[in-house]
Amino acid sequence: MTKAASSRPIMQLIDLLGTKWIMRILWEMNSGPCTFRELQDRCGGISPTMINNRMKDLIAENLVDKDSPNGYQLTALGKELVLLFSPLNQWAEEWVEKRDNKKFEKGESQS
Amino acid sequence: MTKAASSRPIMQLIDLLGTKWIMRILWEMNSGPCTFRELQDRCGGISPTMINNRMKDLIAENLVDKDSPNGYQLTALGKELVLLFSPLNQWAEEWVEKRDNKKFEKGESQS
DNA sequence: ACTAATGCTACATATTATGTAGCGCAAGGG
DNA sequence: CCCTTGCGCTACATAATATGTAGCATTAGT
Numbered sequence: 001m002t003k004a005a006s007s008r009p010i011m012q013l014i015d016l017l018g019t020k021w022i023m024r025i026l027w028e029m030n031s032g033p034c035t036f037r038e039l040q041d042r043c044g045g046i047s048p049t050m051i052n053n054r055m056k057d058l059i060a061e062n063l064v065d066k067d068s069p070n071g072y073q074l075t076a077l078g079k080e081l082v083l084l085f086s087p088l089n090q091w092a093e094e095w096v097e098k099r100d101n102k103k104f105e106k107g108e109s110q111s
Numbered sequence: 112m113t114k115a116a117s118s119r120p121i122m123q124l125i126d127l128l129g130t131k132w133i134m135r136i137l138w139e140m141n142s143g144p145c146t147f148r149e150l151q152d153r154c155g156g157i158s159p160t161m162i163n164n165r166m167k168d169l170i171a172e173n174l175v176d177k178d179s180p181n182g183y184q185l186t187a188l189g190k191e192l193v194l195l196f197s198p199l200n201q202w203a204e205e206w207v208e209k210r211d212n213k214k215f216e217k218g219e220s221q222s
Numbered sequence: 223a224c225t226a227a228t229g230c231t232a233c234a235t236a237t238t239a240t241g242t243a244g245c246g247c248a249a250g251g252g
Numbered sequence: 253c254c255c256t257t258g259c260g261c262t263a264c265a266t267a268a269t270a271t272g273t274a275g276c277a278t279t280a281g282t
Contacts, residue, residue, distance in 0.1 A: 013203040017134060018131055018134045036229050048229085048230065049230090049233095049272090061206075081202060084198045084199055091192060093120050098188065099173050131238080132239090157240090160241090161238095163260085163262080
């Protein structure tokens with residue numbers, strides 16, 4: 001991570017979101033606070049090492065709080081960020097549809 | 112990549128965007144078509160191996176075109192996606208500001 | 223005291239990224 | 253015609269990251 005690259009906030013964010021599992025965890029946490037092990041399940045069985053490391057990152061970045069009785073939850077800032085992800089949902093639908101059509105045109109098999 | 116996880120379009124997108132360099136490359140390509148080597152520079156000297164692999168991915172996902180005389184460029188779909196990134200820019204500004212204030216309160220050194 | 227669930231750590235293995243050298247090709251100049 | 257220059261891209265050894273599995277320490281319930 002070069003200093004120049006990471007000086008712009010957007011670059012810091014892109015670095016963070018480009019770290020494996022970060023977006024997935026944020027997305028899954030949007031459905032409410034949860035325990036360590038439940039989060040593991042929501043993320044499809046991700047390893048505890050990874051969850052632990054990523055949660056440390058997210059807490060350090062002020063996106064998640066650890067609130068012992070209730071487990072982990074998004075901070076206000078974290079919730080704002082995840083809100084910005086929602087347009088991606090609709091875009092992704094169109095994208096997959098067009099991509100699969102193209103595969104079909106090319107004669108590839110469909111699932 | 113489990114089948115269940117990747118069945119939802121948003122999960123496929125999150126997987127893609129969570130791959131190292133993908134967001135960065137998309138972001139940098141928003142400033143116009145460019146050559147292989149210029150893209151390397153825009154991304155701060157990323158290795159050619161990586162650029163090559165990621166461009167293959169992005170082309171396969173219909174987000175980038177290879178148009179030999181002019182090099183690489185975003186597809187219409189790719190441009191739409193990068194447009195959805197722009198709100199992140201403003202959010203990132205606030206985020207970094209708040210994060211750095213917090214560090215200051217805690218007595219950490221500033222750059 | 224026993225059981226079960228929790229957050230989390232240890233660590234060997236597998237996967238992925240980085241850095242560097244350089245190939246084959248095309249365009250331009252001498 | 254040869255020589256340089258820049259191009260897209262490949263090869264491959266090394267370094268960094270992720271995965272999977274076992275299990276420890278703690279807490280809550282019975």
